[in-house]
């Protein structure tokens with residue numbers, strides 16, 4: 432399957448594995464690359480720019496196919512040396528970066544000078560248009576269904592991707608809510624050039640998270656997510672569990688501040704207790720509504736191959752039959 436995205440980024444399939452803190456390591460991203468999709472190592476999962484350089488080298492040992500690095504630009508308690516991470520990416524020779532969060536403007540000149548293409552992840556058409564004007568190479572647009580930060584506008588991918596496709600000229604990646612071939616075909620029909628998936632790749636054999644997490648994604652339906660941090664205008668979609676319920680309860684108390692939930696909300700706690708130790712009620716963990724479409728843990732190759740096979744069958748058989756032979760439509 433060829434699209435503007437596969438042509439621009441030199442990948443076999445129009446499928447992306449977006450940056451995921453603590454999940455997007457070489458183990459997963461090397462496997463995604465070997466499957467012919469474009470994965471992003473997550474820069475800030477590595478404790479220093481030097482460690483990111485080593486992780487990029489480790490990924491190169493696992494694949495000679497293209498992969499990129501995600502740089503999530505968010506305010507943090509400890510200041511992050513973004514310029515140095517940026518330099519480590521450039522020096523490593525990686526040729527594609529996924530930016531997310533704040534505007535990528537400060538880093539674009541250096542990336543452009545080094546021939547690094549930039550996919551910017553946005554949650555609103557107005558932000559996507561700003562990034563296009565800044566000169567990014569593609570936009571990944573994240574619908575309300577997505578794991579992580581869907582923004583505050585609550586526009587689902589069915590409308591958001593179409594609205595973005597009507598306005599943007601550069602390639603578009605539909606993100607959030609996609610986990611199978613039908614999702615890819617739907618995204619292409621809306622005008623996207625590729626899909627981005629997070630949750631589907633967490634439930635892969637190669638993802639470096641506890642087996643309990645993968646099994647719970649398979650067991651959960653599409654209703655088993657919850658929005659937290661709404662009151663603080665920093666909404667995040669997470670798996671519904673004892674901690675997310677308690678955060679929502681405490682946040683609803685009039686006059687509540689972030690300090691009232693900080694102990695429960697800690698990302699480090701979720702990574703250690705849930706992702707590493709497998710205690711599913713031990714902290715917050717990010718997951719999207721697309722978990723309701725995930726029936727088994729598969730290898731990255733099986734995930735990518737089945738999505739492409741199913742999408743091609745839909746495009747080649749079911750959709751043409753709708754107009755050519757109405758009597759065989761089921």
Ligand SMILES: Cc1cc2nc3c(=O)[nH]c(=O)nc-3n(C[C@H](O)[C@H](O)[C@H](O)COP(=O)(O)O)c2cc1C
Nearest residue numbers: 449450451452531577578579607608628629630719
């Ligand atoms: C465990 C997890 C961690 C994530 N961490 C990040 C991150 O650090 N930076 C980022 O830009 N997006 C992050 N995301 C969002 C994904 O890159 C992607 O946009 C999202 O998962 C798409 O929605 P889906 O889960 O429905 O496929 C994360 C998602 C998950 C599931």
